[in-house]
Amino acid sequence: MAGIPRIHPWGALQFWVGNLHKFACAPRGTAALVASGPHAQSLHPLVDSWAAPEPFPARFDQQGTIDVTSYLAAPVAFATVEEHYGWDAARRYIAELGDYAQAIVTEALSELTGTDASAPVGSPVGGLRLVRLPRGVAADQEAAHGLRHDIAVRLGIETAVTSWRGHGFLRLSTHVYNTAEDFEDFVERGVPFIVERSRAARTG
The missing domain is CATH 3.90.1150.10 (Aspartate Aminotransferase, domain 1)
Structure with missing residues (x-):
């Protein structure tokens, strides 16, 4: 999968961002944002929606009427590669x-x-x-x-x-x-x- 860990200037926070439609074989438009450290809660979507009051990462999970099909399919894509090839x-x-x-x-x-x-x-x-x-x-x-x-x-x-x-x-x-x-x-x-x-x- 593509993705480059970035160390935030604040020090302890680490980000990992990657698109899953290439090597993970998920549908196009499927991406992941992973954050850890004391400042993870400072991350907010560019556009607030129904989940805006929720903590990270839940506030990213409900973006209006976004189609979540690709995200539901991603685990199946991961498992398929593991099952057939490893x-x-x-x-x-x-x-x-x-x-x-x-x-x-x-x-x-x-x-x-x-x-x-x-x-x-x-x-x-x-x-x-x-x-x-x-x-x-x-x-x-x-x-x-x-x-x-x-x-x-x-x-x-x-x-x-x-x-x-x-x-x-x-x-x-x-x-x-x-x-x-x-x-x-x-x-x-x-x-x-x-x-x-x-x-x-x-x-x-």
């Missing part, structure tokens, strides 16, 4: 597949472009990896969205493309429902598509 095994598989996917996509892009496609980010995060795209594609966020759309429409491959400081990046995301063959297929079809797009942008 979370420890799932985490290992996800991380190892992420390493493999990053290695073969980076190598393929580097070979076809003659430039280093690696994108060092320090410590890898679970099943998320970055690969630097060649110049001429995804130089800004609009172009990144356009590339993602074209890959989906023309190749039938779902990707995540972003832009940072004039450079495009491919975000690789792995889970237990992904296989090595998914990324090998992307190397075979997706990488040449991106490289051709880059060449066309530079010459046209």
Whole structure:
């Protein structure tokens, strides 16, 4: 699951915030806020509702007519991964597949472009990896969205493309429902598509 513990300037209070729709497989829009320490009661929703007088965390639990289906489904999602795979095994598989996917996509892009496609980010995060795209594609966020759309429409491959400081990046995301063959297929079809797009942008 995504989430970064934050130490509040007050000292003893710790926060954990995470979206559960990615690696925990809960429905989109499901997030968790965890707080501990003497100042936890200082946390309030941005918009007060029926539960406003309640203490933390109860004051977050009833926000008007919000649909709570995703939160009711979250425990089932957690249990399903544990039952079918086991979370420890799932985490290992996800991380190892992420390493493999990053290695073969980076190598393929580097070979076809003659430039280093690696994108060092320090410590890898679970099943998320970055690969630097060649110049001429995804130089800004609009172009990144356009590339993602074209890959989906023309190749039938779902990707995540972003832009940072004039450079495009491919975000690789792995889970237990992904296989090595998914990324090998992307190397075979997706990488040449991106490289051709880059060449066309530079010459046209």
